[in-house]
Amino acid sequence: MGTLSLTDYEEVKIPVPWGHISGRWHGNRTERPILAFHGWLDNLGTFDRLIPLLPDNVGVLCIDLPGHGRSSRLQPGMHYSVYDYVFIIPRVMKEYGWHKVSLMGHSLGGIISFVYAALAPHTVDMIISLDILLPIPINARGKDLDTLGRNMEKHLVEDERQEEGNLREPPAYTLPELRKVLAKGSYNSVPPKEAQHLLYRQVAKSQLYPDRFYFSRDARVKFYHHLYLQEGLAAEMARRIKRKPYLIIKGSLSPYVGRHCDEAMSILGESNPHFELHEVEGTHHVHLHAAEECAKYIVPFIRHHRPPTLNTWSLAGQEAQLSSKERRLAQEQFFARHKPSKHRSKL
Structure with missing residues (x-):
């Protein structure tokens, strides 16, 4: 099997009431692709180094969020918010007639994916979250x-x-x-x-x-409207997602997958052999500057949860999924390294 080509894509424009959503559909265009969302102030180019490393049995539809990249701006007087960005997912699904969606998101895109998966879990079959799970809580000191x-x-x-x-x-x-x-x-x-x-x-x-x-x-x-989730709400949202295939990659130098995510991650991983948490050396844009290391986890995850339809293909081989024991050991080691100190504030 091969990998996707960065130059083999179709430019798409998805009509919306305020204009259009701009995107690029890479690779396989005969089956439902992975829908990919970038982070705040970025655009679909954030996936340029990752795309050529992904398996070519699935396509990847990367979009520019409204106001970003080449997508239309909202009308004067309107405000951008995480809540409204979440509605982009069902709009894209309706445009192409999808009943299910596979999500990949970095930063803001990962938050959008988490919120949507909690609101409509029956429509989501897989989530890949790059250096994010929940928004960082608001500072209690004002x-x-x-x-x-x-x-x-x-x-x-x-x-x-x-x-x-x-x-x-x-x-x-x-x-x-x-x-x-x-x-x-x-x-x-x-x-x-x-x-x-x-x-x-x-x-x-x-x-x-x-x-x-x-x-x-x-x-x-x-100056978009952020989303702030109390721990109890985030935990309940994680429970609604239940045992979905969920891959989280954390940049080792980034604070975005921190203690505020522990409870939600624990719920997502509880009795869930499809939950994976991995740490890759790097900053918040770890998928951009360390794409090869991220792909070591993303590629087998995709091939396991979105396998080719060919009956001759097997999960066996060098690109097989990590065993449940290896995965669980890696997660335990991560939580051990990031366990809060007794002397740290709980804020």
Whole structure:
């Protein structure tokens, strides 16, 4: 069996009331693909290094969320939120007539996948979550509340600017400068050498300065409405997902799969041989800068839970799924390394 080709894809435009959802359907287009969602401020290019490592028996439909990449922006006066992004999944399913969906998401995309799987578990057959499970809880000391207040004000300013038709260009940069700006904006999670995978779908050529470019995504997405889940709610959502095939890959240097996820992960993994948790050395964009290491877990997971329809194919061989014993041992070692100290605050 082979792997997907990054250049073998079909550009898609899925109509929605405010415009369209832009995407790329890689590989097999005769069967239902894996539906892939990127993270906040990113676009479908985030999967460019991972796609060529995935098995070619399934397709992968990567989309740009509204306001990101080449998808349409929401109308003036509207606000972006995680809740609304969740509704993109049933819209895509309706467009193609799917009754089931396989999900893969990084960061915001992983949160969207978790929420949708909890709301409509009967329609989900597999989830791959890249360095995320739940959103990080809001700071109880009020620091995050201050940030939310400032973001509300900034969103209104940006909304008024767009509604008034102010066509003044955002700041423009050379391509080397853009790589550095993107790396800094991601807290160096995206190395400058990998920045081109995200830039080609979210920059436009400046009309004022030759050889310079500016970010073309909707600036309002920077101030989108976050989702905050109390532990009890997150646990109940995990119970609704039950024994679904669920793969979580954590970047070793990232805080996004932390103690706040322990209860939900414990529920997802309880008596569930289809639950996997693995740690790969790297930052939040571990699937981008360490794609090969992530693929070591993603490929057998896909081949096990979305096998080819050919009767001659077998799960046996070098690419077989890790045994249940090996998987359980890896998970126990992970939880042991990340067990909270007695002296740590529970906040």
